[in-house]
Amino acid sequence: MTLKExxxxxxxxxMKEQFGYKNNLAVPRIVKAMLNVGISASQKDPKVKETIKDTIRTISGQEPVERSAKKSISSFKIRKGQIVGMLVTLRGKRMYDFLDKLLHLTFPRMRDFRGLRKTMVDAHGNLTIGFREAVAFPEIKAGDxxxxxxxxxxxxxGGAKGREEGVALLKLMGFPFTEK
Structure with a gap:
């Protein structure tokens, strides 16, 4: 059974039983999954940028978009228009395939993974997970x-009225939250 099914x-x-929704369309749902990598000032080397781009492309199956700085910040040594990150937005079937891979392959491969904290979910019900290494994903080999x-x-x-509804949806979808 797929994640969408x-x-x-x-x-x-x-969710209808727990929160009293009368309509299927009123139930919160996962709208999109986004992968983001920040490129620090120390990684200005074009080869590093290409490596990061290849990594995101391999993990997501989609070409990343380069994000540029909106304004100059001298203390961070960033100039307006300079590339500061790469982003991929997944929706539909690709999103569900990625989330399935995240839940069943990536989380079990992570060292010392004990589950997600409820504080990782913001006030709108969105979950943000930071990975220290891209090697947690099965497509990336440590030596590469x-x-x-x-x-x-x-x-x-989308559609969650708060953190509680977002956590409930993600738990029911199979995201491993800790009880603490």
Whole structure:
């Protein structure tokens, strides 16, 4: 059973019962998943940028978009228009495939992973997970990367009225939250 089928058959009825929704369309849902990598000033080397781009492309199956600085900040040694990160937004089938891989392959591969904290979910129900190393993903081999870099995954929940509903949805979808 795919994650989308699981959502339609199990999560929607459980959320309707728990929060009293009268309509299936009123139930919160996962809208998109975003992968973000920041490129620090120390990584100005074009080879490093290309490595990061290849890593994101391999993990997501989609070409990343380069994000540039909106304004200059001298203390961070950043100029307006300078590339400061790369971003991929996944929706639809690609999003569900990525989340399935995240839940069933990536989390079990992580060292010392004990679950997600509820504080990782913001006031709108969105979950943000930071990875120190991209090696946690099964497509990336430890020896392939010259320089380790982290990345951030944000799961955007639409329709949640607060943190409690977002956590409930993500728990029912299979995200491993700790009880603390």
């Amino acid at each position: 699981h959502y339609e058959k199990h999560v929607i009825p459980a 990367l010259e320089r380790q870099h982290g990345l951030e995954v944000t799961v955007v929940v």
